[in-house]
Each structure stands twice: as C-alpha cells, then as structure tokens.
Amino acid sequence: MRSSRSSAAASSGRNRLGAGLVSIPEVPRPDPRTAVLATPEVPERKRFCSRGDCGAPVGRARGGRPGRTEGFCTKCGHPYSFVPKLSPGDIVHGQYEVVGCLAHGGLGWIYLAIDRAVSDRWVVLKGLLDTGDEEALSVAVSERRFLAEIEHSNIVRIYNFVEHLDRRTGSLDGYIVMEYVGGKSLKDIANSRRAPDGRRDPLPVEQACAYGIEALEALGHLHSRNLLYCDFKVDNAIQQQDQLKLIDMGAVRRMDDDESPIYGTVGYQAPEVSELGPSVASDLYTVARTLAVLTFDFQGYTNVFADSLPDPGNIEVFQRYESFYRLLVRATDPDPNRRFGSAQEMADQLTGVLREVVALQTGRPRPAMSTLFGPEPRVVDTLLFAEQGQDPSALGARRARRGKAAADPPPPQGVLPLPLPAIAPLDARATALALPVPLVDPDDANAGFLAGLLTSAPTELHAALRAAPADSLELRLRRIRAQLELGHTREAGVALDGLEAGYPDDWRIVWYRGLHALATGDNETAALSFDAVYDAFPGEPAPKLALGVCAEVLGQLDNAAEYYRLVWTTDPNHVSAAFGLARVLLYAGDRAGAVAALESVPESSIHYTAARVAAVRARLRQRTAHEPLLGDLTASAQQVERLGQLGIDAVRYERLCTEVLGSALDWVLSGSNGAPPGGARPSLLGSSLDERGLRFGLERSYRVLARLAQRGEERIELVERANRFRPRTWV
Structure with a gap:
C-alpha cells in the first residue's frame, strides 16, 4: 500500500537526538x-581478497607461520596489502x-x-x-x-x-x-551494554528509534540529490555528543548508476539488490534492519533471518510495542514497492511510533499533528451516556404515591428492582463517520474546491459535489463520504468498487472501504481494512482508533480496550478513545477504570463537560444493591456541583441532579448497603441523605425543570413527577 503523498527529506539544522521526545545520553568528543x-594491524580472520568476484581468504597463517600482510591471492593472483x-x-x-x-x-x-x-x-x-x-x-x-x-x-x-x-x-x-x-559508533554503543550474564543488553527501543529518525533525515537528504547510501549499518553511524553522523560514504552511488560496483553488508542489504540494484526502498530496508539489530538479541540475522524477522511471539520488544514491529515489517517487506515511499514518510511513522513508546513508558501523552489525517469530526456519545428517558429512580417512582411510601415494605436485600437502562450498542454508521478523515491531497485538482465544503450539511454537500469543476480522486472520495453520511451505502459501495479497480495502491480507498464496511455491519471486513492501514502507517493513531471500534462491535473487549488505551495514552486529541475505553471497561465490569478514563479528559478539551457528565452516569448506572454506592454517590454529587460552577446549562444540571438523587433514593430504599453503621451521612446536592431529604431534592429539581420546559405537555409531566416524589407533609 503506497501513500498518495511523499516527499524527500530536506536538510535539517536540528542536531538534537530524539525529536525532543526522549533524552539520549551524550557521547563526549574525545581527544x-x-x-x-x-x-x-588487520586480524587474519578479516583478510580477504579485494577483487569483487573473488573474496577468497588471504594472508592466513600456515604451518605455524603467521600470515603475510602483503602478497598475492592464491586463488586469483590479485595483489593484496594490509600494511x-x-x-x-x-x-x-x-x-x-x-x-x-x-x-x-x-x-x-x-x-x-x-x-x-x-x-x-x-x-x-x-x-x-x-x-x-x-x-x-x-x-x-x-x-x-x-x-x-x-x-x-x-x-x-x-x-x-x-x-x-x-x-x-x-x-x-x-x-x-x-x-x-569523534564519538562512538552505534556498534560500539550497542556492544558496551552488557547484562549481568555477559550477554549484550539491547538498546532501549526509544533510543534506537531516535537514531533511526536521524539516519532517515540523512538518507532523505542524499535521496533528494539523487544519491543512495547503500550500506547503512551499526558500523557506519557515530554518535558525537547529541548528534548522529553517517561516517562511511564509500558505498554511495547515483540513482542512475548501473555500472559501478555495489557495496553492502549481509544481514542489512535488501534481498532484491543483487538483481535489481539499490534503490530508495533498499536504503530504507537497511535502516529497519539496523533498528532490529539494536533493539533485541537478533541471533541469525546474517543467515537464518537474513531476509526476514523472527516470530514476534518470541521477541519481547515486538510484543510490547506492536507499532514498532509493524514498522519494521513494512520497511523490510520482500516487495520493495510495498515499503515506505520515502525516507520522510518512514521518519514520520517512526516518529509516531516513538511518541507512542514514550507515552506508554511515561504515562504522559505525546500528541502531534498528523500529515495524513485530520482531527475527529465529532465525538459520538452512545446511549450509554445519554440522557435517560424515564425517572432516574424506578423504585422511588413506584413508591412515590403520596401517603404510601412509608407503608410499603422494603425490597429484598441485595436486589434493585428495575435497574437503570442497559448499555446500548454502538451506532456503527455514526461511529464510522466520526473517525478521523484523511487529509485532502493539496495537489489534487479539486483541493481548493473541497476546502470550501467542509462545513456543509450532507444534503447540501452532495448537491455541491455535482458542480465540481473537474473529476478527481479526492472528489470521488468526498462523494463517497457524503453518500455514507446520507445513508446511501449501496451507492457508496459501488463507487468504492470502481475506485479500487482504478487506484489499487491508494491507502485512502482501503480506509473508506473500512468505513463503508463498518457502516453496513460488515465488521470483519472493516477490521481487515483498518488493519491494513495500520500496517502501512504504524505511527498513526487513527487506524488504531478504528480497530478499537471494530473490536468493540465484534465483542473483543480486551482488544478494544488495548487499542483505545493506546490511542488515548498517546494523543488526548482523540477523545473518542476515552469514551470508547470507558464503554468497554464498563461492559467488562471495570466501573472504576471507566470513570478514570472519562475523568482523564483534560479541562482544556471542548469535550470536558461531556466526559464529566458521562463519568457521573458511569458511576451510577447498572448498579446492583450489593455494590457499596455511597462513595460513587458522593463523588457524583461533587462532580455535578463542579459542573454547575463551570456554567453547565440549567436543564442539564437539574437532570443530572435528578439522576444522582434518584440513584441515592433507590440506594436508601434498598437498605443503604455500604453505609457506615450509625455514622453521619453527607448531604447530596443540598439534600440530606435519607428518604425524606432525597424526595424533597427530587421534587425541587423537577419543579425547576418544569419552569424551564419549552412545551406544555413536557411541563405537565415534570410537575406530575415532582408531585409523585414529594413526601407526605402536614401542609
């Protein structure tokens, strides 16, 4: 799968290793x-004939006599000298x-x-x-x-x-x-790390990634001048202070040079070089092989695994960092046309992988602007976190008939009648269309035209697209998205079939195939499509977010949580990942984890209020009487008060109050499981934590909602609810 856009790396004045993401120990410049x-001296084991078609051992010891440092090859007669x-x-x-x-x-x-x-x-x-x-x-x-x-x-x-x-x-x-x-070669740096048993201790993956990014910048500069490096490896790069330099230019050649001898190293050189010659793709291959040699004990990389990678199940760094593994797989694909299209493209993805690695290690996000995807168009809130359409206290509503609340017997201990609404399934089409949108190719004939249609409504957009000044791939992709937004999935599928035939290597068509499959319920095809995009761009959060959605709708909650957590840990701009993580954790029974995910949405986010509202509901919904509820009730009440201070609109505020107070009333009427024996109970939202106080609180909130209601029938219903909850009084 090829990118629709690629560019050569330009010369860089930045010398700092790690792209500002990780600190690499400096190597001082020695005298x-x-x-x-x-x-x-040249050790005898390293003495070989320099003639390209020979390479026979020369200068070796015989009969107890040391080998000669000068002479002639006994195989081809070519002179040699190591003096x-x-x-x-x-x-x-x-x-x-x-x-x-x-x-x-x-x-x-x-x-x-x-x-x-x-x-x-x-x-x-x-x-x-x-x-x-x-x-x-x-x-x-x-x-x-x-x-x-x-x-x-x-x-x-x-x-x-x-x-x-x-x-x-x-x-x-x-x-x-x-x-x-002056400094140390990557080979010397790697060899200097030793485990207690004397075996080489691989470099931290983040340090290797930092080296790889710098090497790709250098190679990109050579490529921009129509030159190929050909022989990148651990021997040929030196770290000096906080800078990496390529030091051996002996194998560099012009891209159009078909006559000069080709130099390379077994274990690093791409397999096609012997027949097709070197290329940009073969240069990128050498960088990936170097990263592999640095990051794990790569036994057999010059023979058994000369043209392949070991099973990821046997390599710890691959298991821990899947994106790093996928990057190496793409960069070393046997088909050079399936590797990265340029050093810049590979560097962008390696930088994305490094951001992910550092975020996972430190717990601190490392967001960045993507060169391939725009931001999320919207964050889809499912019915799991939506407003309730019934009384928040089902039990309290049943018992709210004036004059009978005190007389009704309590329900059996440990059972909450009529629990709050169950978790609703995702709206697959809405969720698919909420995923990040691939950026428009600025070189497309309709790039300027499409830029003016970003805020158009689907029906208006669909009509406007018919008036486009010219046909182009970007226009067709935008038309497919408009069809999906309008629910015209059959037409979108036909259009995708045509694009796949005409543009078989464009990754965006694979992405839209995934969106179409997700919107039509073909979840397996959607997962395969997004997985292919992940293979192509392992440093991008968008395909991982999409795979999280696919895993969720397929019922693979562990996989969904892993993808959502990965995206959210790396880039908090993808708030859908936080909501998705909360959903699947709540499905799995990890209420505390779901609440933590929602409450990790920062106050600077425009989705902060929605996330805090969802956290309140995650604390309260689908509870059973055997669960201690007092802590979550108190935290929910405090969160609602905080939202009120932040200026949440009055209707949403009072509705949240009814949910908290209604859940508290159910808890009280069910025996107050988990309450401290004989201890003073805190008040909730200005109401004492007992049946009478909670009923007064519910009545108050419903009367406020009635005053704020826009329709007469809604106002009447809210007043009736207030009256049902009002406790018996003497006046």
Missing part, C-alpha cells in the same frame, strides 16, 4: 589522539600531517591527520584498499566528484580528494579527506 591505534601506506609525520598533499591509523575499513586504512592549512583542524584520510585495485580507485574518484558537495548535519563532510606518492612502492595513492567525527 582525537586517543583514537589512534598503537599497533595498526599502512602512511606513517606518523608524513605530509600528504603538502598540508595534511599524518598522526596515525584509526581503523581499517572496507576500502582501506583510515588515518587521523592535522590540516595545517586550515587552522590545524582534525581530518581523516581514507585510503584505498591496495594500490592495484582499480575498482576501489573508481569508487574513490566517484566520491571526489559528488560527495564534496554534500552538506548535512548528519553526514560526514568531505573536504578534498588528494594523491600521495608512496616512496616505498613508487605508486601514486589516492586519499579522501573527511571531517573527523
């Missing part, structure tokens, strides 16, 4: 001299004074030097593998042509390309002059 090797060509004190190109060897890489020795011509700055000289390697020379020349023009804060700077005469052999050797980057 460069401390990085120089005392004895520059440094430069020594401390050598002056290269008249300005670079060699200090010593830093390392031996895939293309030869790497030296530390001082640039005597430019403020004695530290530089790195990267030499060729050996003097007779024409292929390596070609790579170096290519680097000189275009790499010196690359400037990005996350990419090592190439200063120059110079030649130096080797007095020992008489050959003219080439060297790339690069910025010196």
Whole structure:
C-alpha cells in the first residue's frame, strides 16, 4: 500500500537526538589522539581478497607461520596489502600531517591527520584498499566528484580528494579527506551494554528509534540529490555528543548508476539488490534492519533471518510495542514497492511510533499533528451516556404515591428492582463517520474546491459535489463520504468498487472501504481494512482508533480496550478513545477504570463537560444493591456541583441532579448497603441523605425543570413527577 503523498527529506539544522521526545545520553568528543591505534594491524580472520568476484581468504597463517600482510591471492593472483601506506609525520598533499591509523575499513586504512592549512583542524584520510585495485580507485574518484558537495548535519563532510606518492612502492595513492567525527559508533554503543550474564543488553527501543529518525533525515537528504547510501549499518553511524553522523560514504552511488560496483553488508542489504540494484526502498530496508539489530538479541540475522524477522511471539520488544514491529515489517517487506515511499514518510511513522513508546513508558501523552489525517469530526456519545428517558429512580417512582411510601415494605436485600437502562450498542454508521478523515491531497485538482465544503450539511454537500469543476480522486472520495453520511451505502459501495479497480495502491480507498464496511455491519471486513492501514502507517493513531471500534462491535473487549488505551495514552486529541475505553471497561465490569478514563479528559478539551457528565452516569448506572454506592454517590454529587460552577446549562444540571438523587433514593430504599453503621451521612446536592431529604431534592429539581420546559405537555409531566416524589407533609 503506497501513500498518495511523499516527499524527500530536506536538510535539517536540528542536531538534537530524539525529536525532543526522549533524552539520549551524550557521547563526549574525545581527544582525537586517543583514537589512534598503537599497533595498526588487520586480524587474519578479516583478510580477504579485494577483487569483487573473488573474496577468497588471504594472508592466513600456515604451518605455524603467521600470515603475510602483503602478497598475492592464491586463488586469483590479485595483489593484496594490509600494511599502512602512511606513517606518523608524513605530509600528504603538502598540508595534511599524518598522526596515525584509526581503523581499517572496507576500502582501506583510515588515518587521523592535522590540516595545517586550515587552522590545524582534525581530518581523516581514507585510503584505498591496495594500490592495484582499480575498482576501489573508481569508487574513490566517484566520491571526489559528488560527495564534496554534500552538506548535512548528519553526514560526514568531505573536504578534498588528494594523491600521495608512496616512496616505498613508487605508486601514486589516492586519499579522501573527511571531517573527523569523534564519538562512538552505534556498534560500539550497542556492544558496551552488557547484562549481568555477559550477554549484550539491547538498546532501549526509544533510543534506537531516535537514531533511526536521524539516519532517515540523512538518507532523505542524499535521496533528494539523487544519491543512495547503500550500506547503512551499526558500523557506519557515530554518535558525537547529541548528534548522529553517517561516517562511511564509500558505498554511495547515483540513482542512475548501473555500472559501478555495489557495496553492502549481509544481514542489512535488501534481498532484491543483487538483481535489481539499490534503490530508495533498499536504503530504507537497511535502516529497519539496523533498528532490529539494536533493539533485541537478533541471533541469525546474517543467515537464518537474513531476509526476514523472527516470530514476534518470541521477541519481547515486538510484543510490547506492536507499532514498532509493524514498522519494521513494512520497511523490510520482500516487495520493495510495498515499503515506505520515502525516507520522510518512514521518519514520520517512526516518529509516531516513538511518541507512542514514550507515552506508554511515561504515562504522559505525546500528541502531534498528523500529515495524513485530520482531527475527529465529532465525538459520538452512545446511549450509554445519554440522557435517560424515564425517572432516574424506578423504585422511588413506584413508591412515590403520596401517603404510601412509608407503608410499603422494603425490597429484598441485595436486589434493585428495575435497574437503570442497559448499555446500548454502538451506532456503527455514526461511529464510522466520526473517525478521523484523511487529509485532502493539496495537489489534487479539486483541493481548493473541497476546502470550501467542509462545513456543509450532507444534503447540501452532495448537491455541491455535482458542480465540481473537474473529476478527481479526492472528489470521488468526498462523494463517497457524503453518500455514507446520507445513508446511501449501496451507492457508496459501488463507487468504492470502481475506485479500487482504478487506484489499487491508494491507502485512502482501503480506509473508506473500512468505513463503508463498518457502516453496513460488515465488521470483519472493516477490521481487515483498518488493519491494513495500520500496517502501512504504524505511527498513526487513527487506524488504531478504528480497530478499537471494530473490536468493540465484534465483542473483543480486551482488544478494544488495548487499542483505545493506546490511542488515548498517546494523543488526548482523540477523545473518542476515552469514551470508547470507558464503554468497554464498563461492559467488562471495570466501573472504576471507566470513570478514570472519562475523568482523564483534560479541562482544556471542548469535550470536558461531556466526559464529566458521562463519568457521573458511569458511576451510577447498572448498579446492583450489593455494590457499596455511597462513595460513587458522593463523588457524583461533587462532580455535578463542579459542573454547575463551570456554567453547565440549567436543564442539564437539574437532570443530572435528578439522576444522582434518584440513584441515592433507590440506594436508601434498598437498605443503604455500604453505609457506615450509625455514622453521619453527607448531604447530596443540598439534600440530606435519607428518604425524606432525597424526595424533597427530587421534587425541587423537577419543579425547576418544569419552569424551564419549552412545551406544555413536557411541563405537565415534570410537575406530575415532582408531585409523585414529594413526601407526605402536614401542609
């Protein structure tokens, strides 16, 4: 599934790791001299012929004699040399004074030097593998042509390309002059973490994600210049203080280069590269593989799992963070066309995953504007939290006949007759249309036209869409939504069939298929559709919210609660998740959890009042007499008083009062289970917590509602209710 919009990452001036979401321990910049090797040698196990089609072991020990560091390959006759060509004190190109060897890489020795011509700055000289390697020379020349023009804060700077005469052999050797980057490679950082048993302790997933985001910014910059990095891995990125840099540019090539040798590393390189060559998709593959190597003990990543990921059931980090797993799955899909469309797109999703991880770890939301979805059009309140259409105290209403309330016998202990209304099912169509709406592609021919129709009523919108200036995909999608809003599901289904045939790779069509299926009761298809969008965009809250709805209507309460909680914990702008979480928790019997979810809606939200009203009702509805109710009655009364202070309208306030007082009257008439024995009871909303006081309170609220009623018949009914609840008095 491809995104309809993608863009290359631009050069970034931001150096801070973690996108401001997580603090990564800084790696101090050491004295460069401390990085120089005392004895520059290449271990025998790492000596191989540099000829591309050979690669045979060379320079190995035989008969008790150590292997030769220079010679000829016994398989192909190609010369090899693992002896440094430069020594401390050598002056290269008249300005670079060699200090010593830093390392031996895939293309030869790497030296530390001082640039005597430019403020004695530290530089790195990267030499060729050996003097007779024409292929390596070609790579170096290519680097000189275009790499010196690359400037990005996350990419090592190439200063120059110079030649130096080797007095020992008489050959003219080439060297790339690069910025010196002091710090630790991701490989060294990972290897430095050890568990008590000595095994490597994987990096925290949030730290790995922070590295991945920085790497993607660097790769995106290269891609914007039609370059491919080709060989990203833990060895080729260094953290210096709070910055990540790509340090080895030896494998970089132009996107249209079909002739230069391709460099990569087993376990990191995408499987199609050997046949199709490298691409943006294969670069993104290497980032995902690096994230996997960093975040768990990835045994077999170079052989058994060279082209795949282990079963998520066996990997703790995958079980804990499903979105992280899905991101790696998409980025390493065997089909390169199904991977992320750009480094920017993958970075956006990885940042979303990081927000989710940090929110789960800290309990603090990490919301962000989505580049794919708009905000929720509305929050659907189900009948679970709606106004009641009957007396709040069914038992009290039955006993409210004046003069008989005191004479009626109490109900059996532990049984509340006529409990409050049961939980009602979701309105599937309304809930589907309340899900976030995909943003309009600004490049669409009708983008401007559709922007002016956002507030139109469904009937008006449907008519206006017929007058669109031109046909386009966005116009057709908006027409489908209008049809769903009007209940024309058959027409919407036919239109979707046509779009699927014409645009098989557009994710928004899959999203609308899910909406249509949810609205028509095809909940399994809806779940499959939204799950596919989750696979494509694991950093987005919207598909998880939609999957929560699907799980709820399918009766999978545990799954629904997990998705709702995930969305609500990460982004409190999706208030539907809080209401959904409260619904399923109340279904499951977790009343306290449901109330907590509703009361976690912040006061800054426009849905704060609705959530507090719902919390009051969640405390009181579907109660049985064996449940201690006094605490919830008191909390509900305090919440209603708080809503009154915040300016809730008088009608809603008095209706809430009748619900609290009516529930309290039922509790009192049922034996006041849970009340402290012989203790003083608090008052509720100005009424004493006994039958007489509660009846007076109900009468008062119903008379206020009668005065506020707009219709005569409603006013009469409310007055009759007030009279039924009024206790016997002498006047």
